[in-house]
Amino acid sequence: MLNEAVILENSPGTGEGPERRVRDRGATERAIIVAAKGLLAEEGFQNFGINAVARRAGCDKQLIYRYYGGLDGLVEAIGADLGTWVKDRIPEDAGGMFLLTYGDLMERLSLLLLDALRNDPLMRRILAWEISENTEQVRRLSEARSKALALWLERMRGSLAPPKGVDAAAVNAVVIAAIQHLVLAAAAGGQCAGLSLKTPKDWEKAATALKRIVRGIYG
Amino acid sequence: MLNEAVILENSPGTGEGPERRVRDRGATERAIIVAAKGLLAEEGFQNFGINAVARRAGCDKQLIYRYYGGLDGLVEAIGADLGTWVKDRIPEDAGGMFLLTYGDLMERLSLLLLDALRNDPLMRRILAWEISENTEQVRRLSEARSKALALWLERMRGSLAPPKGVDAAAVNAVVIAAIQHLVLAAAAGGQCAGLSLKTPKDWEKAATALKRIVRGIYG
DNA sequence: CCAGCTACTCACCGATTGGTGACAGCGGGG
DNA sequence: CCCCGCTGTCACCAATCGGTGAGTAGCTGG
Numbered sequence: 001m002l003n004e005a006v007i008l009e010n011s012p013g014t015g016e017g018p019e020r021r022v023r024d025r026g027a028t029e030r031a032i033i034v035a036a037k038g039l040l041a042e043e044g045f046q047n048f049g050i051n052a053v054a055r056r057a058g059c060d061k062q063l064i065y066r067y068y069g070g071l072d073g074l075v076e077a078i079g080a081d082l083g084t085w086v087k088d089r090i091p092e093d094a095g096g097m098f099l100l101t102y103g104d105l106m107e108r109l110s111l112l113l114l115d116a117l118r119n120d121p122l123m124r125r126i127l128a129w130e131i132s133e134n135t136e137q138v139r140r141l142s143e144a145r146s147k148a149l150a151l152w153l154e155r156m157r158g159s160l161a162p163p164k165g166v167d168a169a170a171v172n173a174v175v176i177a178a179i180q181h182l183v184l185a186a187a188a189g190g191q192c193a194g195l196s197l198k199t200p201k202d203w204e205k206a207a208t209a210l211k212r213i214v215r216g217i218y219g
Numbered sequence: 220m221l222n223e224a225v226i227l228e229n230s231p232g233t234g235e236g237p238e239r240r241v242r243d244r245g246a247t248e249r250a251i252i253v254a255a256k257g258l259l260a261e262e263g264f265q266n267f268g269i270n271a272v273a274r275r276a277g278c279d280k281q282l283i284y285r286y287y288g289g290l291d292g293l294v295e296a297i298g299a300d301l302g303t304w305v306k307d308r309i310p311e312d313a314g315g316m317f318l319l320t321y322g323d324l325m326e327r328l329s330l331l332l333l334d335a336l337r338n339d340p341l342m343r344r345i346l347a348w349e350i351s352e353n354t355e356q357v358r359r360l361s362e363a364r365s366k367a368l369a370l371w372l373e374r375m376r377g378s379l380a381p382p383k384g385v386d387a388a389a390v391n392a393v394v395i396a397a398i399q400h401l402v403l404a405a406a407a408g409g410q411c412a413g414l415s416l417k418t419p420k421d422w423e424k425a426a427t428a429l430k431r432i433v434r435g436i437y438g
Numbered sequence: 439c440c441a442g443c444t445a446c447t448c449a450c451c452g453a454t455t456g457g458t459g460a461c462a463g464c465g466g467g468g
Numbered sequence: 469c470c471c472c473g474c475t476g477t478c479a480c481c482a483a484t485c486g487g488t489g490a491g492t493a494g495c496t497g498g
Contacts, residue, residue: 044351044352045351046351046352128347128350128351129351130404130407130408131347131350131351131400131403131404131407132263132264132265132347132348132350132351132407133263133265133407134407134408139408142408146412146413149412150413166431167424167427167428169413169414170414170424170425170427170428171428171431171432172412173401173411173412173413173414173425173428174397174401174425174428174429174432175397175432176411176412177396177397177400177401177404177411177412178393178394178396178397178400180400181350181396181397181399181400181403182392182393182396184350184400185349185350185396188349188350188351188352188353189349189353189358189361192392192395192396193365193368193391193392193395193396194365194369194388194392195388195389195392205386205389206389206392206393208386208389209386209389209390209392209393210393212385212390212436213390213393213394213432213435213436215435216432216434216435216436217431217432217435
């Protein structure tokens with residue numbers, strides 16, 4: 001899947017001559033995006049640059065300048081791609097659940113978000129990037145990510161209203177902050193504040209604590 | 220304070236000749252550490268390197284190799300310095316507080332940690348570094364930081380025991396995760412999950428939400 | 439068949455990086 | 469006294485970075 005876009009000319013049999021890329025701009029553009037996302041997800045933003053992306057995409061960096069106007073444009077294109085995140089992450093049975101109370105909803109949402117982030121290295125890297133830098137590049141990505149997240153939350157929330165007397169926006173932000181940091185810390189070092197986060201059993205404990213917290217607020 | 224360690228020879232009057240650094244290894248070593256910490260706190264880990272530190276310290280990078288054995292050793296020295304963090308952060312009145320319950324304690328601790336991190340750019344950068352990379356360098360720093368944090372928590376906790384029936388370690392890890400992420404997100408982009416975190420009023424809301432969460436668990 | 443457009447590659451630029459070896463100047467102990 | 473060691477400086481290295489201009493290879497319409 002990674003190299004699917006790196007299509008080589010069918011060299012006749014032995015394939016002696018230097019293999020060539022087909023002349024297909026669309027495929028090359030896709031290859032670049034795939035390479036950039038993969039690079040960001042696997043290596044992080046530390047070594048994310050024009051040269052590295054071009055190397056991974058198997059093309060010349062000049063094409064990145066031509067097709068995307070440089071790294072900034074490429075990042076923006078990745079951000080646009082992030083819009084599809086929502087569709088992939090909404091469970092099928094979302095509409096058929098028994099979400100009687102706002103507490104039910106937030107508990108379920110919290111656990112879903114936890115798992116979604118745990119299984120999405122690209123999102124994690126973007127999240128870590130957001131926290132570490134404040135350049136224009138990352139700001140664009142950040143916006144796209146938070147918009148995707150907000151849309152996801154809204155879709156999941158449906159018509160359930162938060163209880164009165166609680167600043168749900170603030171509380172939910174704190175809960176989301178906790179989830180994001182847990183996932184990031186786990187991915188980086190396998191623990192957070194002394195709590196090991198490696199085995200499924202560890203995550204079970206974290207999830208239970210998270211549930212308790214949500215239930216402590218919303219009942 | 221920044222350049223206090225950059226001491227120049229008292230050039231006679233007009234000071235024509237090229238000013239020279241005094242030959243004081245201790246002072247130079249201190250200047251390097253100060254420069255490294257300042258650089259990390261102000262610029263982040265992105266541009267943290269031998270050349271940058273040497274430039275800021277106003278000395279040759281060769282000295283960093285000589286005195287600390289390179290960046291790794293320097294980072295380790297910074298980690299060792301982090302041990303002093305605890306002493307600076309324990310409020311005078313810690314012993315005289317009325318901490319009747321574990322809930323009182325955790326509420327107070329949470330808010331103290333929130334403020335402490337908000338006012339400590341170096342700690343924030345290290346935290347962000349931990350989350351973004353997993354090199355040997357950052358692992359050493361991370362260990363020192365988490366050790367300092369654990370010691371701080373222990374000192375503050377005193378002899379109060381957590382209530383039965385709650386996995387306090389997990390819950391507290393989640394709460395700490397939330398605090399750390401809130402502070403990091405605020406420092407980077409001024410918001411977290413749609414919640415603005417710029418004005419004192421914003422932080423008031425966040426703190427209130429945090430208190431509610433802690434109280435929801437520990438009563 | 440050739441002109442022209444497009445997709446693509448290559449070679450080069452200056453700047454910066456981490457890292458090393460050689461050298462200069464001061465100061466104290468023989 | 470001179471010499472040696474310590475402190476600090478400088479010059480240089482290969483590698484990599486982002487970025488650009490020029491040139492090549494293949495398809496297509498006249």
